[in-house]
Structure formats: C-alpha cells, structure tokens
Amino acid sequence: MSSDRAADVEAQAQLARVRALAETAALPLDEERLAALARRLPGPSPLDRYDFGETEPPLGLRLADERGARADERGAEGHAG
C-alpha cells in the first residue's frame, strides 16, 4: 500500500471513530465540522498507557487526601498505643 493510500485509510478510520464518538455525545456536527474535528482530535492519550502500578483511588473534586491525611494524623494521636 502506498503511503498516500495508507494515510487515506487512516484518515477514514479516524473520521469513522470521531463520528461514532460524536453520535454518542449527541454533538450536533455537520459533515464539515465532523471532518474538521477528526483532524483536530488527538489520538489515544498517553495517559491510558501509563503504568500507574498499585495506586490509591484517584482524587474526587477536592483535596480530600489532604484532609484525610490530617484526620489520620489526628486519629493516630488520639489512639496512640
């Protein structure tokens, strides 16, 4: 397959992927906007390939772990021994 042909196949696949995502999100996109979005939308995020290892749950909408840590400290002091 020529490089042009391969690029075209890849572009069509990206367009199909974006069309499916946009339909799921109910985005009102005509063909022109859909094509523009397909060109702009980045590929899979490197975040999804990152090895997090054994991590704690992610944060919610606040610095809950900060307050949790403080509560733990107070608890540890309160239950020493």
Next chain:
Amino acid sequence: MSEAAPHLLSIREAGAELRAGRLTASALTEATLARIAETEPRLNAYITVTAEHARAQAAAADAELAAGHDRGPLHGIPVALKDLVDTAGIATTGGSGFLRERVPQRDAAVVARLAEAGAVLPGKLNLHEFAFGTTSANPHYGPVRNPWDTERSPGGSSGGSAAAVAAGSAMAALGSDTGGSIRIPAALCGVVGLMATYGRVSRRGVLPLSWSLDHVGPLARSVEDAALVLNAIAGHDPADPGSADEPVPDATAELARDLAGLVVGLPRDPLWLDVEEPVREACERAVEELRALGAEVREVKLPLLAEMRRMERGRFHRAFLAEAGAYHSRWLREHPDSYGEDVRATLEVVSLVPATTYINAQRMRRLAIEESRALLAEVDVLVSPTTEHTAPTIAEGDPGTRLVRLTAPYDVTGIPAISVPCGFDGGGLPIGLMIGARHWDEVTLCRVAHAYEQATGWHTRRPPL
C-alpha cells in the same frame, strides 16, 4: 494626604484616607467611574458598568463610616468582578452571547463576602467567552485590549480584570483560574494575580469551566492589596463541594518578615522550559534578587509533572476539561452556533475525551500532588516564569496551549500560586514571576511575593494610558 489620584492609591492608602476623613467612598467611586469612562474606549475591559449601584454602595459605606461602623480594609473600596460571578439583579453573561440577558437572583458567595466587607462594585468585567481561552478576544463583546499596548491581548481568561486593574479603572478585581486565567493576564498586564489553594475560596454562584480545577481569586496592583481581597473572600462554604473546611489565616500576617532562611526551589523541568529570552532573563534576575534578600536557592525536580508535560505536549489539563464538555453539553446541542468558533471547537474536542482517559488523568493528578507535596517539604516555595512569552498581538489570535503550559500544573495540583511583575521586555511589555507554596500556605506565598515586590518596585509602573 497622598498625592496620587484616588483611584491609583493602594487599598491600604485609600483606607487610611477614608478613615482620616480626607477622602470619601463616594469620591473614590466617582474617580473610578471617571477612569472607566476615560479608558473604556481603548480597553473594552468592562461588559457592564454598574455606576448607580456603585454610587449607592459608596454612599452607604460613607454613612457607615460616619456612624463608626468600619467593615475593615475593603470598606468603600471599588472591586470589580469578572462577568462570570453572579450578581443579584445585575446581568452575568459569562462572556457569552446567549447569556446576554441572564440576570441572577442571588449573589455568588464571593460577592456576598465582598459586600459584607464593604466593597463597592463598579462593574462586571469582560473575559474570554465562558473563560475557555487565554486571549480575551471575545466575539460577542469585543476584544479586551492590553493597557500597555492596545494592539495586544491582555491574556485571559480574566483579561478584563487584569486590564482594568492595570489601567486604574478598578482598584482590584476578581478573576477565575482553571489553567492560569488569573495569573496569565496578571503577568501580561503587569499586575498581581493570586490563586489560593484549591478549596480556599468558594465557587458557588460562579459559572464553572471545570469543577475540579476552577479557582476564584483576586487581581490587584500589589501583593498586599491582593492579600487583603483574599482575606475577604476566603473561607469554607458548604454549598461548594470543593470548598475546604480549613482555618483561614491572615494572608498579610508575614508581609513584614524578611526572607532569611527561606528555601526557594527552581523546577527547571518543566516550569522553565521553552521560555523566551527576555522572560528568562527577567526571571533569572528575580531569582538573584530573592537570593540577595536572604533566600537559599536550589535547583529541584518534578519528574512526574515533567513527564505529564511531555506526554500531553504541554496540555497538562486537557483531559480534565472533559468537565467543561459535560457542563456545556446541553447548550452545545441547543445553541451550537451561539458560541464563538474557538470555544465551540475546543468544546467539541473535550466532549470526546474518553471516560478512562479522564479517570487516568485524575489518577495521575494524585501522584502529581504527592510529588509536589514531597518537594514542598524540602523547599518553602517554587519559582518560575508565569508565561513563556509576553503579550501576543490580538491579530495573532489564539496562541493555543502555550500560555497555560507553566501555570496549569498549579491548577492540577491545587497548589497556591501568585504572579508578580518582574520586568519588561524590549517592547515595554510586562513580564510575570510565578511563585508557588504549600497547600494552604498563602501566608508564605504572599510574604515572598511582597518581599520581592518591595525590593524591586516593578509593580509601581503604570501603563501609558
């Protein structure tokens, strides 16, 4: 009496004049309104000027002072609001065309706190549409212009807030910061921008961009002024799920303390990368000034944040902005043509962030917070440039993600950060120095920024308007 025009006094100076009976809140408000009338044709910093409302508030402030009721440092002081902060009975547009007629019935929490502190509202300030961008080139209300060069952007999204404070058409203002939207315009307009710890200031009644990143905070002409406004608006609010029930110290408490023994960390990678030469030179000189003031300076590393920058090509916080896609999803379906093209296009992109990517970004955030917290156990503050470059021209359009690359890590980690003026480039455009401190330690943050500011005096320069 001070010889400066009333609207150019510091908050502390104006307060002294008010309490000595040499100035009234009404006269201060009239001076501010006159300055608005003088500068608006060139700046377009305001969407709504609330002259009669301000006059009534000022008259009430004068009456209270005459009766011996002193509400504190902001009593009678004009403080303007970014026009995404709800004001009862006064239009709050978010910089959006289709919210042009939106009139909230209730004040935002910060507005109620400012009113309790006796502040006067001169008006609502222009911004990047829905705070989703860094140019403040608003397609519905016109572009905000930089007071140092009106062909240039003030930065954003709180562009009107920074432009008004720099020009003297507000003594201080509130902005909001999701990726840098307080600190970026502060740097580009030569004023101080203070983003407190995530959860320090309530966002109830403030139109959201991204709930887990949004902060509300002051822009002012000095660190002390910014700290005084922060003191008035900080505090727990159960109505904001992100608000923290933490003790609120006086942010001005250590302004008089020197920097002896203080340890400054320089995170070269990632917070000094790709910085243009005039900005780098000014910030290197600022580091030397901090050393001369008694601070110990160390090179430090933030390897995880550095890796995040490389992975996401500087777009540290893009995955989190899926929250903006969620907030706007209904409007984007019902009023897609009502958005400016740049905001609509960005909303379309962030609406398609997969849930797994968003959650992995939150996992990464936790690690980044732990990393920065560990580093800030070894050093007292982090120092870097606020932006990679000075103000772009309005004609250049949106410079993409470049303007947020140095500021967004602080939004992601929730660390408090401040931008203070630290010089000018060859074209006379302001440069900002960014300082970050431990969670909840705005006292040290303001202490360091104030010491630097007072030693250098960059904050006293005024634009030629």
